[in-house]
Each structure stands twice: as structure tokens, then as C-alpha cells.
Amino acid sequence: MSPDNPDSPDSSDSCDGHDGSEADERVPVLIVGGSLVGLATSVFLGRLGVRHVVVERHSGTSRHPRGRGNNVRTMELFRTAGVEDRIRAAAAVLADNHGILQADTIAGGQQEWLFKEIDPGGGLSRVSSSSWCLCSQNDLEPVLVDYARELGGDLRFGTELVAFRQDSDGVTAHLEVRESGERRVVRADYVVAADGPRSPVRERLGIAMSGRGDLFHNVSITFTAPDLAAHVGERRFIVCYLTNPAGDGALLPVDNRERWVFHAPWHPERGEGIESFTDERCVAHIRAAMGVPDLEVKITGKAPWHAAERVAERYRDGRVFLAGDSAHEMSPTGAFGSNTGIQDAHNLAWKLAAVLGRHAGAGLLDTYEAERRPVALATSARASTRSAEHSHPGYAAPTTDAGPKQPGVLGVVLGYRYASAAVVGVDPELPVLPERFCPPCGEPGSRAPHLVVLHEGVRRSVLDLYEDAFVLLVGTGVDGDAWRRAARVAAERLDVRVSTYRIGAKSTPEDVELVTEPEVSWADTHGVTEGGAVLIRPDGFVAWRASAAAADPERTLTDVLAAVSCRVGTVARS
Numbered sequence: 001m002s003p004d005n006p007d008s009p010d011s012s013d014s015c016d017g018h019d020g021s022e023a024d025e026r027v028p029v030l031i032v033g034g035s036l037v038g039l040a041t042s043v044f045l046g047r048l049g050v051r052h053v054v055v056e057r058h059s060g061t062s063r064h065p066r067g068r069g070n071n072v073r074t075m076e077l078f079r080t081a082g083v084e085d086r087i088r089a090a091a092a093v094l095a096d097n098h099g100i101l102q103a104d105t106i107a108g109g110q111q112e113w114l115f116k117e118i119d120p121g122g123g124l125s126r127v128s129s130s131s132w133c134l135c136s137q138n139d140l141e142p143v144l145v146d147y148a149r150e151l152g153g154d155l156r157f158g159t160e161l162v163a164f165r166q167d168s169d170g171v172t173a174h175l176e177v178r179e180s181g182e183r184r185v186v187r188a189d190y191v192v193a194a195d196g197p198r199s200p201v202r203e204r205l206g207i208a209m210s211g212r213g214d215l216f217h218n219v220s221i222t223f224t225a226p227d228l229a230a231h232v233g234e235r236r237f238i239v240c241y242l243t244n245p246a247g248d249g250a251l252l253p254v255d256n257r258e259r260w261v262f263h264a265p266w267h268p269e270r271g272e273g274i275e276s277f278t279d280e281r282c283v284a285h286i287r288a289a290m291g292v293p294d295l296e297v298k299i300t301g302k303a304p305w306h307a308a309e310r311v312a313e314r315y316r317d318g319r320v321f322l323a324g325d326s327a328h329e330m331s332p333t334g335a336f337g338s339n340t341g342i343q344d345a346h347n348l349a350w351k352l353a354a355v356l357g358r359h360a361g362a363g364l365l366d367t368y369e370a371e372r373r374p375v376a377l378a379t380s381a382r383a384s385t386r387s388a389e390h391s392h393p394g395y396a397a398p399t400t401d402a403g404p405k406q407p408g409v410l411g412v413v414l415g416y417r418y419a420s421a422a423v424v425g426v427d428p429e430l431p432v433l434p435e436r437f438c439p440p441c442g443e444p445g446s447r448a449p450h451l452v453v454l455h456e457g458v459r460r461s462v463l464d465l466y467e468d469a470f471v472l473l474v475g476t477g478v479d480g481d482a483w484r485r486a487a488r489v490a491a492e493r494l495d496v497r498v499s500t501y502r503i504g505a506k507s508t509p510e511d512v513e514l515v516t517e518p519e520v521s522w523a524d525t526h527g528v529t530e531g532g533a534v535l536i537r538p539d540g541f542v543a544w545r546a547s548a549a550a551a552d553p554e555r556t557l558t559d560v561l562a563a564v565s566c567r568v569g570t571v572a573r574s
Contacts, residue, residue, distance in 0.1 A: 069335025
């Protein structure tokens with residue numbers, strides 16, 4: 001975004017008296033960037049009924065197979081949003097690829113599985129409603145585009161944000177259709193910048209990034225090799241790290257048959273230009289990496305990429321929010337980057353919906369940075385460490401990354417914690433990421449536990465219920481009834497959306513909405529007694545819990561809801 005002249009409205013100055021009166025159209029949310037995170041934001045806002053526009057400067061979705069690892073938390077979110085099945089259908093060709101292999105060459109005799117199964121023994125089903133999914137970005141994005149449009153999203157590819165100005169009431173954005181040069185002015189209440197690691201929006205706002213900076217550089221080479229599958233054999237890996245000095249890199253299958261991706265180390269710091277990666281050089285490198293000197297290889301594409309560890313110092317400037325790569329960069333090892341971005345989008349979407357719908361105070365939007373930035377800082381550091389553990393090609397890891405191996409990724413994926421004004425009762429001394437993974441147990445600030453229940457005759461996870469309102473889980477009997485009455489009063493008084501479910505075993509009364517499996521105690525799972533209550537936010541994180549019955553449940557719950565919806569000070573006492 002560069003101004004056409006010194007007086008161009010390419011500015012982010014706040015409270016300048018600009019009211020957007022020249023706008024051609026008005027929309028609650030403008031999303032800048034139509035890649036994974038921007039599209040996920042569109043889906044999540046669409047599910048919540050928030051009208052929005054997405055602008056993407058490129059003419060279409062990604063054509064390069066990258067960003068393929070969708071972790072279990074991301075798939076939980078897509079499941080709740082109603083799009084998980086479509087994504088798995090798009091990913092069917094790689095459904096049996098699981099492990100990470102390290103070898104000298106594909107045809108060589110030195111090989112070691114860093115891990116062979118993502119979910120050995122199927123234990124993940126005890127803690128999650130979903131599972132990992134290997135779906136490349138070029139396959140995933142079209143699914144999200146179609147679904148976002150079905151939900152009412154206004155997606156405009158080939159359209160660029162060229163200027164914007166914000167004031168106390170909104171943001172005036174100048175858009176340009178790249179092919180025709182047509183310009184339109186859109187007035188938005190809020191802007192979500194999901195415009196990538198070189199984010200023009202972030203740069204215009206003057207938000208700095210901090211961290212280790214660039215870690216290493218690779219060139220992603222797509223190629224076809226009809227005979228390579230015979231040399232790979234039955235090894236169904238997600239990625240294979242190849243260590244032969246003459247052909248080091250990483251091999252990733254696209255269809256396990258003819259189409260493949262190879263990540264070759266690139267050293268621009270040594271003066272090596274991207275133009276030096278000729279087809280001839282790439283073919284020779286791939287043949288050396290495979291250990292097959294006469295392998296038939298046809299290069300079909302090349303794309304440079306950079307691994308870095310950086311996090312924005314701020315996630316918000318007035319009415320503009322950063323999400324995804326515009327807010328953080330991290331090493332690809334572990335597939336943390338895009339997943340962290342999609343989870344940014346989910347965290348921000350429900351808060352925007354609540355504030356725009358007047359079901360929460362404006363202060364709720366401040367909790368986006370308070371919750372997501374610490375997660376990005378901790379996750380990006382873990383990603384760099386994991387690159388060292390896996391000896392990622394091209395990464396000369398510092399000695400600080402060479403310590404003992406850290407726990408697996410599940411603690412990063414399902415164990416992160418929030419401490420903000422939108423949580424009551426969180427222990428501020430707990431680290432953002434746990435030292436080791438323990439199944440979620442209902443701690444405030446943590447992802448709510450997975451629990452299989454029978455709801456309206458359908459067997460599902462309670463996680464499926466957390467999307468468009470706060471959810472209060474209560475037991476049976478007089479204490480459960482008292483919490484239910486309190487929830488109705490508090491929700492009406494505060495104009496906060498709350499759904500209450502009585503949960504219990506089959507032997508309990510017929511009006512129990514959620515029936516647990518035999519010998520499973522919802523109370524034990526959530527760390528409370530049968531007389532207690534658990535309040536879960538629309539994003540599936542525990543907002544608060546009462547370990548037992550309260551002397552004044554109405555006042556207790558009203559105060560809690562006022563706090564977590566940032567309506568403190570607005571409670572009208574009767």
C-alpha cells in the first residue's frame with residue numbers, strides 16, 4: 001500500500017474525524033487476505049452470522065502444495081463449523097500418510113522413523129472429537145472458499161487494499177480491482193489483517209516484530225517422477241528428511257504416485273540467488289537425494305520460502321487486528337504456523353460477533369491479543385526447537401536448540417492456556433504451554449474437556465456444542481435447577497447468550513439434555529462436584545467453574561458473566 005500522493009488516505013491515524021461518508025458500501029468486518037487464515041476467519045464469522053467482505057490481491061487460491069498439516073485442534077474447529085467432512089474428502093489421497101522419516105537417501109540403507117504414527121494406539125479419541133488431517137493448502141483453500149460463500153461470505157479475489165484510514169467509529173478502506181483498476185471505498189466497523197508475513201497493513205500501522213528473525217531458507221520444488229513410488233515402496237510418510245550432503249532436503253508426497261514436493265536448502269545469506277535453482281540443478285539435486293542417478297524427473301514449479309521466528313509486538317491497533325502470518329512467523333516443523341493462525345481467527349471471530357451483536361463489552365476485543373500473543377510466542381519457540389530436533393535441512397541450529405528433546409506436539413496443540421479478562425479463576429503462574437501434556441480437566445483458561453454424550457438422540461462430543469453462545473454445564477437435582485435459573489436471569493440481565501445443559505448418566509431424570517457414557521462422571525472430568533457448574537466460552541475454552549453449589553448462584557453467575565463478557569460495571573442490581 002503506497003499512497004498515490006502525499007494527501008492520499010493511506011493512513012491509520014485514529015480519531016481524525018473521518019466518518020467514511022464517501023463509502024460505496026458498509027460492512028461490519030473487512031478481512032484483508034484470502035489465504036488459509038483469511039478464509040478461516042470468513043467461515044467462522046459466517047457461521048456466527050456476521051456479514052463481511054474478504055479481499056485477496058491474487059486472482060485465486062494457492063496452486064502450490066504447502067502447509068499441509070492440520071492439527072487436531074484445528075480439525076476440532078472445522079468439525080464444529082460443519083466443514084470437517086469436506087476437508088477430509090479433499091485430503092483422501094494422503095489419508096494413510098502418518099510418520100516422519102529420516103534417511104540418507106530414499107534408496108539408501110540408513111533410515112530412522114522420528115515417529116511412525118501420529119496417533120499410535122488410537123489414544124487421541126480419549127481427549128478429542130477429531131484427529132489430524134494431512135490436507136495441502138492448494139486442496140484446503142478451495143473447500144473453504146466454497147463453504148465461506150455458502151455461509152454468505154463476500155469473497156473478492158484479484159482485489160487489493162490500497163489505502164485505509166481509521167477513526168473512533170470504523171475504518172475506511174480503499175480497494176482496487178487489479179485487472180480493471182476499478183476502485184471502491186468500503187466502510188467497515190473492524191478490519192482483520194490476514195495478509196501474510198510481509199503484511200502491508202502491519203507495516204502501515206508501524207507494528208514491529210520481535211524474535212530470532214530468519215532461521216533458514218528453502219526452495220519448494222514441485223516435480224513429477226513416475227518411478228519414484230517404486231523406490232519409496234510401502235513407506236507412507238508425511239515428510240522424509242534426507243541427509244545426503246549432495247542432495248539434502250525434504251521429500252513430501254502429493255499423491256504417493258507421481259507428484260511430489262522437494263524442499264531444497266537455499267542460502268541467500270551467501271549470495272545465492274533464486275535464479276541459480278535452474279531445472280538442471282533441481283533435477284540433479286533430487287536424483288542425489290533419492291539415491292537414484294537415472295530417475296526420470298520433470299520440474300513443474302518452484303517457490304522460495306523463509307522459515308523465521310517473529311511475533312508482532314501488538315496484535316491490535318484501534319479497529320484493526322492482525323491474524324496469522326501477519327502476527328507471527330514460525331518454523332514449519334510441527335506445522336504450527338498455519339494452525340496457530342486458524343486458531344487466531346477462531347478466537348477473534350466469536351469476540352467480534354459478540355461485540356457487534358452487543359452481547360459483550362468492547363473490552364472483550366482487548367483479550368484477543370492478551371490470549372493469542374503469548375500462545376504465539378511460546379509456540380514459535382517450540383517450533384524452532386523442533387526444527388533442531390529434526391535436523392531440518394538448511395537449519396544451522398544454535399546451541400540453545402540442541403538440548404534434550406521436548407515433549408511431543410500434543411501439549412502445544414491442546415494444552416495451551418489463556419489468562420485474560422475473559423477468564424475468571426485462571427492461575428496466572430501457570431505457563432502458557434505445559435511441560436508435558438495432560439488431558440484437559442476443566443481448568444479455567446484451558447480448552448474444555450472432550451466428553452462423549454448422547455444429545456437429542458445423537459452421539460457426539462460436548463465440544464460440538466461450543467460455537468455461538470456461552471455454555472453452562474450443570475448437574476441434576478436442586479443444585480442443577482438453581483444454576484439453570486441463575487443462568488436465565490443473568491443472561492437476560494446482561495444480554496449475553498447462554499445455553500444451559502443438564503448433564504448426567506442414564507439413571508438420572510428424563511429432562512437431562514446430555515447423557516454421559518456409563519461409568520463416566522462429567523463432574524470428575526471437569527474438576528467439579530455434582531453440585532458445581534462449568535461455564536464454557538463459544539470458542540470451547542473454560543471461562544469459569546464452580547466446584548460446588550453456590551449460596552447465591554444468581555449473583556455468582558451474573559458477576560462471572562459480566563466479567564468474562566467484559567460488561568463489568570454495567571450490571572443493574574435489582
